Amino acid sequence: MKNKKINIDQEVKTTMESIDQIKRVEVNPFLFTRLQEKLGQELEVGTVKTGIRFPVWQFAMVVALLFINGFALKELGFFNKITETASIDEFANEYALAENEEEDLDYLSLND
Amino acid sequence: MDETQIIKQLKEGNEVAFKNMVDTFQEKVLNTSLGFVPSLHDAEDIVQEVFLEVFRSINKFRGDSKLSTWIYRITTTKCLEHIRAKKREKRKSFFQSLIGMHENVDRIKVFDYNHPGVLLENKERSKTLFAAIEKLPEKQRVAFTLHKIEGLSYQEITSIMETSLSSIESLMFRAKKNLQKTLGNFYNNNNC
Numbered sequence: 001m002k003n004k005k006i007n008i009d010q011e012v013k014t015t016m017e018s019i020d021q022i023k024r025v026e027v028n029p030f031l032f033t034r035l036q037e038k039l040g041q042e043l044e045v046g047t048v049k050t051g052i053r054f055p056v057w058q059f060a061m062v063v064a065l066l067f068i069n070g071f072a073l074k075e076l077g078f079f080n081k082i083t084e085t086a087s088i089d090e091f092a093n094e095y096a097l098a099e100n101e102e103e104d105l106d107y108l109s110l111n112d
Numbered sequence: 113m114d115e116t117q118i119i120k121q122l123k124e125g126n127e128v129a130f131k132n133m134v135d136t137f138q139e140k141v142l143n144t145s146l147g148f149v150p151s152l153h154d155a156e157d158i159v160q161e162v163f164l165e166v167f168r169s170i171n172k173f174r175g176d177s178k179l180s181t182w183i184y185r186i187t188t189t190k191c192l193e194h195i196r197a198k199k200r201e202k203r204k205s206f207f208q209s210l211i212g213m214h215e216n217v218d219r220i221k222v223f224d225y226n227h228p229g230v231l232l233e234n235k236e237r238s239k240t241l242f243a244a245i246e247k248l249p250e251k252q253r254v255a256f257t258l259h260k261i262e263g264l265s266y267q268e269i270t271s272i273m274e275t276s277l278s279s280i281e282s283l284m285f286r287a288k289k290n291l292q293k294t295l296g297n298f299y300n301n302n303n304c
Contacts, residue, residue: 012295016288018237019260023229025146027138028156032131035160039167 122170147261148191150227150242181271244294252287
């Protein structure tokens, strides 16, 4: 039993010490070439990604801006004004106000 | 050329400076990676990942620590990420095997042990040691690997792990104790 314990302790010690015998590993001489290739791929993918993503964002921005503008115009009553203008024009036509205005202008120019 | 100038050139995207930096650190990064992931194929993938990360993040490097410290920190992070990803893969395969989607779970290993720096006569012993290191908690594993395999001083490990010297001493002490315990159990079960 005691011998077994000594054996185990010895094995553990030898195994722990085996770490000091690990040799440094040389780097593959083609590592930089491979790295350059990967960098190239990454930069290429980055460009492609930008190419795909940007129009999507642009389109989304245009849609959002159109929506915001539309909403703002509606809130400011822009569409109501057009209706009002239309009704004023109708009113002026109905009572021949526009014609009188033109005649007044002619009269003024003749007097000058 | 001093380190500040090298960093400045790297930030400017100087290709020669980048190559020089890779030449200077590639051996350190590879051997550290092999300390965490004792498979040449996986370690070489990590080396590439580390330098790609350096390339991507050099503009974020403030120069608060040495360039070597920063690169060691990236290496450690990449190695731990790689280990976690492999473990996730193994867990996924295990669950797939439970529902019959994977044929044989025994074939799935986290790593194929293939450390080219280990002498043939020490191969089995080193394999046992690396299996024991793999069972250590993450912080103990990092401190032990950087000190015992990469040969860094406690002071350097303090900067890399951004912790105090006493913490590193404590991590090293506990790592050694845990390894002795794991190895003791292993040899006891194998009727040494």
